[in-house]
Amino acid sequence: MEVRVDGNRAAEAVAEIERVWHLCAAPDDDDNFDAVVRMTFDDASADLADIDAGVVQGRSLPNLMQVLTQAVTRAAIDAQKGHLVMLHAAGIQCPDTGAVVALVGPGGTGKTTLIRTLGPGKGYITDETVAVTADDIVLPYPKPLSVRREPGSMWKDETDPLEFGVLPPLRSAPLAAVVLLDRQDGYAGPPAVEPVDTLDAIAALTPETSHLPELEKPLQRMAALCDNVGGVMRVTYAEAEHLAPLVHGWLGAGS
């Protein structure tokens, strides 16, 4: 993935990208890019974001950074179709073993909140997409955390994840657990965990994947993934902080 920046204020944009995206930086000697996003930061630019085309431009850097994240995520997901299982999930890693738990939920579930609440002291894999290879190894996507500027606002500030106390991901990242999130505002009591039958898990996980049908034998791949982590669980809860002991256990179970 390459981001090309131009415009009369390109230097400022590059500095900001390097600041908040540093966990995703490619090695200096890596010049094999599978996707490109183009960004223009210029005082004369009209605001424009064509996420499908991977083109963003504008004259407000915070707004531009937000749509850049959307464009980079889309381009990265599209570049990996047919190769990886991509779950809409927050990924948290055990800092000792590298084991990863994928907390799967649709947009609005609060995956960024989960990372901010449960992630400090643990490896930050992603708050967006947990990408899994055919060997059930997770490829980290430690993008900036998109933090809502104020309650109810559609605008978010792209933030360096390390500001929230998470750790950079370890390179070795075996998938240890897959958990379906069922957050219910009115739910009272401790989180309820239940195992999910593999067929039901496949049906529930599929809408929370990207490009699954493009994989070879996609349902059999999902079944193998579910089996290899010892089965999928569903957790019903109200507040992210209540999941802390469970996440600790799931990460330990993978070691």
Place this chain on the structure above:
Amino acid sequence: MPVQDEVIRDGESVVLLDRQVIRLSAIGTTLLELTGDWRELEELTVDLTDRFGQPPAGFDATAMTEAALQALHGQGLVELG
């Protein structure tokens, strides 16, 4: 109708058709398996009752088979002639 992929466990299944994943009961899974070629409703009813037994008193096996076929048809999994 050909499905792109399927997983069968304990007689039940999930199938992939046109980017949709459909969860099927044991009867739905069996019917899909039995309808690879054109079949008569009465034949399918006999096959189903052979495998699953007769329905409870007051229910008609042929009507239940037809209802299950209609459900599969509604999901795009079988053609009805």
